[in-house]
Amino acid sequence: MRFPDRTERRFSNDTLLSDVLAQAKSSWKESPVALKVNGTVMGLGQRLSDATAGTDLFVIDPVFFSSPEGQEIYRHSSAHIMAQAVKELFPNAKLAIGPPIEDGFYYDFDLGRPFTPEDLDKVERQMKEIAAAHYVFERKVLSKQDAIRFFEEKGETYKVELIRELPENETITVYEQGPFTDLCRGPHVLSTQHVLAFKLLTTAGAYWRGDERNPMLQRIYGTSFPSQEALDQHLKRLEEIKRRDHRRLGRDLDLYNVMDEIGPGLVIWHPKGALIRKLIEDFWREQHQRHGYDFVYSPHIARLDLWRQSGHLDFYRENMYAPMSIEGIEYELKPMNCPFHIMIYKSRLRSYRDLPIRYAELGTVYRYERSGVLHGLLRVRGFTQDDAHLFCRPDQIEQEILKVLDLTVFTLKTFGFNEYEIYVSTRPEKAVGSPENWERATSALESALKTKGMAYRIDPGEGVFYGPKIDLKIKDVLGRAWQCTTVQVDFNLPQRFKLSYIGEDGKEHQPIMIHRALMGSIERFFGVLIEHYAGAFPLWLAPVQVKIMPITDQQHGYADDVARTLIEAGFRVETDPRNEKIGLKIREAEMAKVPYMVILGAREAQSRKLSVRKRSGDNLGELDITAFVDRLNGEVGQRVSS
RNA sequence: GCCGGCGUAGCUCAGUGGUAGAGCAGCUGAUUCGUAAUCAGCAGGUCGGUGGUUCAAUCCCACUCGCCGGCUCCA
Structure with a gap:
């Protein structure tokens, strides 16, 4: 066996890969979810003897969660844990398929009724218990006949349908995790406790095999990560996506x-x-x-x-x-x-x-x-x-x-x-x-x-x-x-x-x-x-490019002068003459995502300058109007986002 | 189209088998204020639509329209 650091060691054929891994001196930041043995991804619960024969030298490479393959394995195992939880809570539910997807996983069940949000909570709690139970994912090879018989006895008609369509000579594997067994090509993480942070997100109807002539199944979407922080970060990203939703922004910005x-x-x-x-x-x-x-x-x-x-x-x-x-x-x-x-x-x-x-x-x-x-x-x-x-x-x-x-x-x-x-x-x-x-x-x-x-x-x-x-x-x-x-x-x-x-x-x-x-x-x-x-259009596209905000009505005359100059220079300008505090005017311009705010008080009126603030919150201080026009022209010319 | 959820004021949402409420926005007034919300008052809804059950429906039921999450399809 050759390790990534090129050292070599001998192992007997029935050694578990997890034991092999334990021997690998590593400076890895994260622990591998699986190993690549001579290029083939294998679960840590598998034995060396499962690897392709014909060579005495096995070269191993770690597969981390950070790789696409690692994520697939991790999420796939998560889906199995969810399926076990659902079967334990709803013994009548029939299993369909449960693959990893980008950013998570799902599993389809034939339940006869939809899942409720309360069901989701229950399933999630059950998953936590399964994870804590430390069930090892055990790989078993079955003949096609045995596999069909096994799932027929369990009443898993969808699984039987899947197996029947597999080629005769295909190696059929199932994975056992404690009391739960699922048809699966694998590989999986070592045990249920290796799935550390997960969350069930939504439910949806989905047709068996995506065909609307087939029965409608109940799908649960979830996601999982190797740490609570990573999960939280992902959930934050989902919030960010919501915040950017063009349907919400379209209304808020009146587009x-x-x-x-x-x-x-x-x-x-x-x-x-x-x-x-x-x-x-x-x-x-x-x-x-x-x-x-x-x-x-x-x-x-x-x-x-x-x-x-x-x-x-x-x-x-x-x-x-x-x-x-x-x-x-x-x-x-x-x-x-x-x-x-x-x-x-x-x-x-x-x-x-x-x-x-x-x-x-x-x-x-x-x-x-x-x-x-x-x-x-x-x-x-x-x-x-x-x-x-x-x-x-x-x-x-x-x-x-x-x-x-x-x-x-x-x-x-x-x-x-x-x-x-x-x-x-x-x-x-x-x-x-x-x-x-x-x-x-x-x-x-x-x-x-x-x-x-x-x-x-x-x-x-x-x-x-x-x-x-x-x-x-x-x-x-x-x-x-x-x-x-x-x-x-x-x-x-x-x-x-x-x-x-x-x-x-x-x-x-x-x-x-x-x-x-x-x-x-x-x-x-x-x-x-x-x-x-996120609704903050670059200057060349912003519907209102500059908002002019006099602090009191003493500055209205000066504000009109500034507005006229900017409009004549070709910019889209609005003035906010309301008798409101400057804080409110700024807040509203911020929410409207206006790129530049020009604040005009007694000081600016006196010096004939502009106090300029960007929507990012950056305060540019006092500028001459010509300098401001040059700045705007430069930014529009480059069409960049500010 | 199908499965599920939802539809209450312009927006976000609460609420009840006895006819509806908040915050923001709007309007009016006061405040003349320095970098993300000044204060007060007023007004605003056939509770998506149609039909049914009921003494009484915004609430229960049926149908319908629309939205949201998926399936499927695509610019």
Whole structure:
């Protein structure tokens, strides 16, 4: 056995890994939750003999909670403890599945009734007893037949279903912890007492295997950490997420609203939100103009025939609203902008010299979303895409993708997003277009990403039926990922609409079409932005940039002068002339997250200076108005967050 | 859409089978004040909607609309 410090020792085959670990001289800060033996993660309760044979030398590496693998094991063991607790309290509950997830774990039970908050408390108390009982997680190997018989006897029908679907030659393992046994691949922590701090968070209904035709199970979500401090920290983060919720901030800051009277998933933008949107859109237009896009506009409805020709009626119907009849002709609210842009392309004969053609539109679309999935600004029924369609020759795909990536990165960076997860989705089973075309387009996407040095993952078979795509999820300050950017190659529409251009050879060729949205939808992007900035928008986006606060009405004249100067210099300024204490004015400006507060008392009026305070609480002291204007201009120019 | 929870003043929330309350916000007045809440008064609600049970419903029941947490799907 070779230890991480490269020392070697001999052990007999039946030695427990926990005993091996005890021999390892370590300077580790945390104790390992498991060990990697020749690269395979194993529980500390396993024996050396369980490790892959064929070698005499076993190289071990510790697996800590701080690694993704360590967390999975730890949370998985936590889920088992919860399952044991539930079975002890509710013997009739049937077990379904209980995996670790990001930040925690869940377990699904068939209980016949939902869990109540009181149930959760009880389960949590029971878990504490189980943890204190120090049950060792014991791994047992069973034959498929034995495993089925075992769980059938216990009435665990879901487990039986799972086992039946395992391949015949699969090694089936169960883990025993005291009186409780669960089907499980493992590995686990050594014993129940190694799960030190946990909390059950919420309950929810969940379908067996995520299929709505299956029975609805009761799911309990929980999380666990190796220390109370780490758990508390995580709970604090959950509070922070709540505090940043764009639905709360949207109301508090008076940015937007969704109202019953108007309809679910339909957003009204209040003046302050609308102003931010305008600034975002101004920026978007400026950048697209620079990058060679042509702006177009299209109507919100079109004849049903158009959607029939585009294939949306066949492939996208479930997201479309019912058609309306106008003078005997059926019209349909648009779920996408592409057919319109295509019709612009088709309006005249195109030459290879014209390509690429890039049509961009902030196009508002309407999609039917099931009522249960709507969520603030992040999931709505009417939204505006920062849409564009690129028509190019096959040999131009990669170069166009590169340009799109450049624009994407610049755009996202401008809004403070520097980290993303990138996915390339490949050909699904049901797809149009030849395998060669798919291959070529997919490799163009990958090659563009490689050129940019952007790390990506392949999402096999997750492409849209009409072509492969790049999806980009942005990570906000709390590390949460949001799907916004999408770049999709389309072989389908050019064919359906018989798009063509005249090539160098004088013959007709079919252009490739690329759909792309950088922010995705303005609504969603705005929602993400609100949470990202916690409502404290950087100066260039702040609806009110400067609040002027005279201390008494003696300074109103001077306050008006300052306001006029700042407004003329191009800033969004409000004055608070109320006969209120300065403390209240500051408090309200703080809560409105106004970046700069200018406090004007007798001193400033006398010296013709400004006393400037930032919303961070930093007091900048007395400034000349010109110095202040310079400062504001610099900050707006950099578009950074202050 | 499905499962569960919730819906009381603009917001946050309390409350009861006998017809409703607080804080903040709003309005009015007083206070002229130096870096996150001055004081007082006033006003504000067909208790989401419809129907039922009851002498009586905001409360109990049914249906319905919406919101929240999930499932699923996606910009």
